[in-house]
Amino acid sequence: GQQVMQIPQYQHVQEGEDFTTYCNSSTTLSNIQWYKQRPGGHPVFLIQLVKSGEVKKQKRLTFQFGEAKKNSSLHITATQTTDVGTYFCAADKLSFGAGTTVTVRA
Amino acid sequence: DAGVIQSPRHEVTEMGQEVTLRCKPISGHNSLFWYRQTMMRGLELLIYFNNNVPIDDSGMPEDRFSAKMPNASFSTLKIQPSEPRDSAVYFCASSFGVGQTGNTIYFGEGSWLTVV
DSSP states (O other): OOOEEEEOSEEEEETTOOEEEEEEESSOOSOEEEEEEOTTSOOEEEEEEOSTTOEEEETTEEEEEOTTSSEEEEEESSOOGGGOEEEEEEETTTEEOOOEEEEEEO | OOOOEEEOSEEEEOTTOOEEEEEEOOTTOOEEEEEEEETTTEEEEEEEEETTEEEEOTTOOSTTEEEEEEETTEEEEEESSOOGGGOEEEEEEEESSOGGGOOOOEEOOOEEEEEO
């Protein structure tokens, strides 16, 4: 499967601040999916991006697919404690990145 | 609808024992995946099936691991003999379709395995 790299591996955020996590591939992807895993839980699907340059929003979360379809980003605004967890991107639904683990300080 | 169902949820076993993990995919899904998650290696795809046929088992660590899918509603992942380094959370997941043309992957709650 495709290999995807996620950065940063860890993100410690002050409540109320914004942050972005990135997913990069050396090859062009057909699609990319984002999942969230809460501590002790299982990965849960968030969104899928298919089109070049596509941008989708879910409340405070903004997902973007790069023009070349080789990278993607997840931007969270006004971070809340409920955002704690690990965010994974998955290339073509088979290869998961290492994830970005987010902790929030109140 | 019931999600992906895995059993057991937790298992503690002694080194050398056989471990069998079970999975019931979501009804109607024709693709099934086994993943292993550890702190060191993250989420690794072990094997996936499409229409009950193993498609890619390149992620299976070694011969001690085997997976079967005798029918569309059941799969097993077996470790024999188990070793302490097999301790991990094993996730089963299912989807309709696979890879580029497949749909969302739905994960079970995982089987937490500890080998002592």
